[in-house]
Amino acid sequence: MPVSLPLLWEQVEHRCQTTLADHSFWPCSAGCDDCCRKLAEVPRFTRSEWIELRAAIVALEVEARAAVSDKVAALALRTAHGQVGPVVCPLLDAARGMCRVYAARPLACRTYGFYADGADGKHCDKVSQAVAAHPDAAIVWGHEPAIFRQAEKDLGTVQTLIDWWPTLYEEDAP
Numbered sequence: 001m002p003v004s005l006p007l008l009w010e011q012v013e014h015r016c017q018t019t020l021a022d023h024s025f026w027p028c029s030a031g032c033d034d035c036c037r038k039l040a041e042v043p044r045f046t047r048s049e050w051i052e053l054r055a056a057i058v059a060l061e062v063e064a065r066a067a068v069s070d071k072v073a074a075l076a077l078r079t080a081h082g083q084v085g086p087v088v089c090p091l092l093d094a095a096r097g098m099c100r101v102y103a104a105r106p107l108a109c110r111t112y113g114f115y116a117d118g119a120d121g122k123h124c125d126k127v128s129q130a131v132a133a134h135p136d137a138a139i140v141w142g143h144e145p146a147i148f149r150q151a152e153k154d155l156g157t158v159q160t161l162i163d164w165w166p167t168l169y170e171e172d173a174p
Contacts, residue, residue: 033094035109035112044160045107056101060100064100
């Protein structure tokens with residue numbers, strides 16, 4: 001049975017909230033933007049995620065939307081010249097240390113810090129240090145590949161933010 005984006009968001013939120021409730025030392029919280037400043041690659045997400053992001057981006061104030069657009073253009077130029085990570089997310093409001101479209105953020109952002117791919121935790125140094133400082137803590141990581149497989153199967157084409165960006169103002173996009 002196909003799964004919806006809101007259902008995946010709910011599953012991810014449950015895993016994250018359980019982790020936070022079980023481990024008071026967990027460093028991921030609102031205002032921490034370490035992961036947003038050190039992405040390994042340009043953000044990638046499904047068509048359904050883009051629909052949500054697109055609506056949130058279009059709803060931004062003109063100045064904020066222009067700032068995001070400038071950052072996407074700079075990132076596109078950088079990647080066109082073969083420059084790779086770390087990438088600062090164009091949706092990050094660096095002055096506030098927060099995502100401009102937090103409520104519509106993609107699954108990759110929602111799972112980061114709480115999910116793993118096999119033995120590889122998908123998290124920053126703060127999480128690594130917190131886990132190392134609590135070796136007896138029973139961490140139950142979410143299974144990132146399963147979430148992403150389900151999303152790719154049920155939620156449409158996966159592309160980068162750079163690839164989706166030209167459809168931002170198209171009437172029938174995406």
